[in-house]
Each structure stands twice: as structure tokens, then as C-alpha cells.
Amino acid sequence: MLVNPLLQPRTFTAAELAGGLNRTIHRIKGTQAPDVNNGQPVTAGLTLGAFDAIILLADHIAAPSTTRPYIQPNGVISADAFGAFPSTAPGSRIEIYGSNLSATTRAWSGADFSGSSAPTSLDGVSVTVGGRPTYVAYISPGQVNAVVPSDAPLGQVGVVVSGPAGVSDAYIVMVEALRPGLLAPPSFQASGKQYAAALFPDGQTFVLPSGAIPGVPSRPAKPGETIILYGIGFGPVTPNVPAGTLVGQLNSLSNPFQMFFGSTAATLAYYGLAPNLTGLYQFNVVVPNVADSATVPLTFSLAGQGGTQTLYIAVQR
Structure with a gap:
């Protein structure tokens, strides 16, 4: 209960309302107090008239201060x-x-x-x-x-x-047993499309429409070129490589895998965990013979299930 026993109105500060008691339940007297609707939150600057009182309920108890994670x-x-x-x-x-x-x-x-x-x-x-x-x-x-x-x-x-x-x-x-996703950071959005972060073998130039992202070296891929994509969550490989291990040998996905440019399947030169890295998959993909476009849909199928990302790639002869 909040009470003003004075002969004149009194305004209560936030400190005086501390403790999480900040929801009006019932006004006991209020002939001189400003309107405070029953059930409405009050946190600071609450003025009660002379000899006025209200009952407050804990609407939100602040979490105790803690340094726990x-x-x-x-x-x-x-x-x-x-x-x-x-x-x-x-x-x-x-x-x-x-x-x-x-x-x-x-x-x-x-x-x-x-x-x-x-x-x-x-x-x-x-x-x-x-x-x-x-x-x-x-x-x-x-x-x-x-x-x-x-x-x-x-x-x-x-x-x-x-x-x-x-x-x-x-x-x-x-x-889940599988939760695959290709590398496609939000920074690789251009003209309203989300592009995969596909690289050419030089390790510096990305497969994008030329100049699509300021400061990022890029050009479209040509049919027949090999490009490199990365992913996570694609499941087990053969031979087995336990999670948390630097990959020291070539391997391949244990589950059936395909990648598509539009509706055209691409040849995969490599599809497994990336050598010398941990928890990252690498896909060396030969660009199929598809029509030139800055927005070729890039999709994949893993163990018979399609990926859930909506991604694009640029192809130009």
C-alpha cells in the first residue's frame, strides 16, 4: 500500500516506488489525487492527494543483479x-x-x-x-x-x-541430424537478392555481378569454371572426421548431395569437410552451362531434402 499522510498532495519518486510494486489495484481514497486508473502501471512521478492511499501489486519484479552468464x-x-x-x-x-x-x-x-x-x-x-x-x-x-x-x-x-x-x-x-546452410552473410545482399559467398580459386574474387558490393572484388562465373562455396551442418563424412578436429584428409559427405544452378545440376569436384579447418564444409563446384543471368537461383539437396535458404549466383559467358 502507498499512503500519503500529509495535508497536501505528495509526489512519489522512482526510488520510493522501487521493488517492482507498480500496478494500481484499488484506490482507497482519491478526492484530491490525479486520475490513476485501476490496473494501470505506475513507475514514477505518482502524485497522491492529502490522506490518499492506493494498493499496489508487483507487476514486474526486477531481476536481481547478477554476474552469472x-x-x-x-x-x-x-x-x-x-x-x-x-x-x-x-x-x-x-x-x-x-x-x-x-x-x-x-x-x-x-x-x-x-x-x-x-x-x-x-x-x-x-x-x-x-x-x-x-x-x-x-x-x-x-x-x-x-x-x-x-x-x-x-x-x-x-x-x-x-x-x-x-x-x-x-x-x-x-x-537435428542435419541443418545445412551455405555461407551467405547479410553483407552479400545486392539489389534485394541474397548471394552466396562463392569464391574463385584465387581466394580473393567473389562470384557476384561486377561491382555489386562496393569494395568486394567480384565478377560473374563462366560455365565450366570451378568455384568454391562453404557451409555448416551438412552431416557426417566418409572417412569419419569427429567434430572439433582439424581436417587432415580428403573426405566426402556420407549423405547424397547435389547442387543446382536453376534447375541444372552442377558437377561437384569436392564436397566434404574443408581441409585444415574445423566444422566447415567445402564445395568445389563446376558451373554448369546455364543462361547468363545476374540472379541464377542456387539450391542444393542433401539426403533428399532441399535447403531452406534463398540464394543467388551470377553467371555470364
Whole structure:
């Protein structure tokens, strides 16, 4: 109850209304007070008339101050540049957003690896998915990136961030057997189209309409040229390479895979985990003989299922 026992009106400050008691339930007396409707929020600057009183209910109790890691709503996605899906897959990469996730900011380096095995913690920060330790690639106060382990259980599981400041509450995420996405960062949007970040073998020039993105070397691809795309979440490979391992041998996707330019299937020179990297798939694709266009639809099929991204690529003879 909030009471003004004075002979004149009194205005209550935000500090005096602290504690989360900020919703009017019933006015006991109000002949001199301004209008305050029953059930309406009041947080500061509330004036009560002489001898007036109202009953307040906790409408919002502020969360206690804490330095524990906190994962925000919608705070776990597959890597943003690869589709930013709300679900993930074993061996894929996830991004975790929130606060107090880490006291330091850095990515993993060669010194963090043990032989070919990626680190499961950086500066004391670790992540589990379904109780299984992940491979931590990047840490910062507001974002942590990790590679999902091969043995992550499928279905709805908890993601937990642990560190020197404590342990987060579990954030529930769906782990699917496959959750494929091609590298197509938001910065590769041009003329209202989302382009895949396909590279020529020089490793510097991207497959885009010439000059489509200022500062990005680019040109359309020609039929017969080989271009390189990257992805995450494409599932197991043969021979097997466990998640969190630097890839030291050539391999190929275990599930049937095709890539299409429009409705035309492309020849695949390589489709597996990228050599000398961790958790990243590489596709060396021979551009098929399709009509010139700055917006050729680029799609794929994995294990009989089509991808969910809407992507384009530029082809010109």
C-alpha cells in the first residue's frame, strides 16, 4: 500500500516506488489525487492527494543483479553468416548471445589446440549442448561461438555457458541430424537478392555481378569454371572426421548431395569437410552451362531434402 499522510498532495519518486510494486489495484481514497486508473502501471512521478492511499501489486519484479552468464531470448542460432537458423546439428557451428558470457574477448588460436583437437574452453569459458562439451571458437561478454560435438543428442536439449562468473540457465534448442546452410552473410545482399559467398580459386574474387558490393572484388562465373562455396551442418563424412578436429584428409559427405544452378545440376569436384579447418564444409563446384543471368537461383539437396535458404549466383559467358 502507498499512503500519503500529509495535508497536501505528495509526489512519489522512482526510488520510493522501487521493488517492482507498480500496478494500481484499488484506490482507497482519491478526492484530491490525479486520475490513476485501476490496473494501470505506475513507475514514477505518482502524485497522491492529502490522506490518499492506493494498493499496489508487483507487476514486474526486477531481476536481481547478477554476474552469472545469461543467454538472451532467441540467443542461440546456427552461425549468422550460414542462415542463422534457430536449430543446429552435430558438428555444426552455433552462436550464443547474451550478457556476462565472458570477461575476455578473443578467438581460438593454434596455441589453444591440442594436436588436431580444438579447445573445449577458452579463458575458463565452456559450453555444453545436451550435456556434451562443445569446442569453443570465440568468446566475448556478449557472444560465444562454438562447434557442436558429434555426439550431441538429437531433439530438444539445453545449451549452457559456464565460466569464472558462474553457470547460465539452460537455453533449450533443437538439435537435428542435419541443418545445412551455405555461407551467405547479410553483407552479400545486392539489389534485394541474397548471394552466396562463392569464391574463385584465387581466394580473393567473389562470384557476384561486377561491382555489386562496393569494395568486394567480384565478377560473374563462366560455365565450366570451378568455384568454391562453404557451409555448416551438412552431416557426417566418409572417412569419419569427429567434430572439433582439424581436417587432415580428403573426405566426402556420407549423405547424397547435389547442387543446382536453376534447375541444372552442377558437377561437384569436392564436397566434404574443408581441409585444415574445423566444422566447415567445402564445395568445389563446376558451373554448369546455364543462361547468363545476374540472379541464377542456387539450391542444393542433401539426403533428399532441399535447403531452406534463398540464394543467388551470377553467371555470364
